[in-house]
Amino acid sequence: MEILENVDVRDFCTLHSGGKFRYMARVSDPVDLKQVYVFAHEKDIRVLPIGGGSNLVFNDDVLNVLALKDEILGFDILAEDDDSTTLKIGAGENWDKFVERVCSMGLSGVEAMSAIPGTVGATPVQNVGAYGQEIKDTLIYVDIFDTINLKYKTLLKEECNFRYRDSIFKTEEKGRYFITSVTLRLSKKTPEMPNYPGVKKYFDEKNITSPSLVDIRNAIINIRASKLPNPNQIPNVGSFFENPIVDKSIFEKIKENYPNVICFELDNSKVKIPAGWLIENAGLKGHNFGNVSVYEKNALVLVNNGGATGQDFANARDQIIKIVFDKFGITLEQEPEVIKNN
Ligand SMILES: Cc1cc2nc3c(=O)[nH]c(=O)nc-3n(C[C@H](O)[C@H](O)[C@H](O)COP(=O)(O)OP(=O)(O)OC[C@H]3O[C@@H](n4cnc5c(N)ncnc54)[C@H](O)[C@@H]3O)c2cc1C
Known part of the structure; x- marks a missing residue:
């Protein structure tokens, strides 16, 4: 296997910014x-x-890592039984191509996660999810x-400690395991329509009452395309900030001045406020920070207008965090992982 030196990271991430990998290799056989x-x-x-590098933000140094590009294929x-099919998928397979394939086979369980960029092998890392x-x-x-x-083994679902956008691969055992394949059991039963207003509206407009798997996949692809820039056309990493969890009292205070503020109630004392709402209502939707912009259709997304460096993204992020804090007293946190030297 060839191990390359000083490889430009911009070819390996959807943000197209950052410095170099000290070493880099591709793996197609475990x-x-x-x-x-x-x-x-x-x-x-x-x-x-x-x-796919769709959840990573690199800084501009020569990064002291050996980047190992996952190209392990397999399907x-x-x-198989009357109700389900169990599939083993190579970790380097493109996630959305996989979703397309299983939808066309009549297998449900992942259709609402259509159009998420990246590979199959990265999905367990942050317990990827969308639309329920x-x-x-x-x-x-x-x-x-x-x-x-240096041993190969199998980890059962119960051993992965999956939580909301989290697992042992992201926290407790970060960096320990290289995932080589993912085994899923998909259902042959009639799919359920995702219970989201946008999805309902889409089907109402089309007069579809019992959508097929392919209908659901198409709905999700369309709805996502109206909100999220395609990273192949506009470099981005999806949501740049986590939705902050705050005390209900803070939310009530914001509501006094902004009656349209929304939140998701978590328990009696805590609520989650959409970070996109805070950024938009701080007046930053569509704002340019040099080569980095807050996406004009979705304030949660930062885009590279061409030539933005890792430092440009760090500066834009820090300014957004400060402006939102000054306005609402809430500190936003970056969602995608930052790769830097210590
Ligand atoms: C436009 C857009 C929309 C998005 N929408 C969603 C969404 O709706 N829901 C959602 O959950 N995410 C979403 N994301 C985030 C991202 O697509 C997912 O996190 C995706 O799973 C990342 O896959 P990747 O192959 O690009 O991983 P990378 O960015 O390459 O890596 C992410 C992490 O996984 C690790 N990793 C990757 N492969 C392996 C492996 N084989 N073994 C061990 N560790 C590995 C990396 O080291 C890194 O820590 C979106 C991103 C974009 C750009």
């Missing part, structure tokens, strides 16, 4: 993983698994390479 990790141990450098039916479905709902197990003892 047996090669051992060799890469032995090399990295010898160089005392960390391995960074990379899928195997392991079992999460990868944990259909996942049975993942095959992994354990980089501590």
Whole structure:
């Protein structure tokens, strides 16, 4: 396997900004993983698994990592009964191509997660989800390479500790496992329409009362396209900020001046406020910070207008956080992972 040096990161992330990887390799066969990790141990450098680079923000340094691009393919039916089909999918497969394929096979469970960029292998990392479905709902197990003892093994769903946009791969065991395949059980039953006003409106307008899987997939693709820029055309990483969780009293105070503010109630004392609402109502929707803009159709997304550096994104992020804090007293946090030298 070829290990390259000083490779431009901009070709490996949907934000198209950042510096260089000290080392970089591509893996298409899990047996090669051992060799890469032995090399990295010898160089005392960390391995960074990379899928589509759609949830990563790089700074502009020569990054002290060995970036390992996941190109492990595979699509195997392991079992089938009257109600379901169990599939093992190579971690480097494109997620949305996979969703398209299973929808056309009449298998449900992932259709509401259509049009999410990236690879199959990255979906367990933050328990990817959209429109009421999460990868944990259909996942049975993942095959992994354990980089501590250099052994291949299987982790059952119960061992992954999936939570909202979180799992052991993102927190407790971050960096320990390279995911080589994901095994899902998908349903042959009639799919359920996602219970979201935008989806209902879409089908009402089309007079569709019992949508098929392909109808649901098309609805999601259309709705998402009206809100999110396609990273192949406009570089971005989707939501740039997490939705902050705050005390209800803070929400009530905002409501006094902004009666249209919305929130999702979490319990008796805490609510989640959409970060996009805060940024928009701080007057920043469509605002330019040099080469970085707040997307004109969705204030939660930052886009690269061409030539933006990692530092440009850091500056824009910090200014947005300050302006929102000054206006609402709430501190936003960045959602995608930042890759930098210590
Ligand atoms: C326009 C847009 C819309 C989006 N919408 C959603 C959405 O609706 N819901 C949602 O949940 N996310 C969404 N995202 C975020 C992103 O697409 C997902 O997090 C996706 O799963 C990332 O996949 P990736 O292959 O690009 O991962 P990368 O960005 O390459 O990596 C993400 C993390 O996973 C790790 N990783 C990647 N592959 C492996 C592997 N094989 N083994 C171990 N670790 C690995 C990386 O090291 C990194 O920590 C969106 C992003 C964009 C740009």
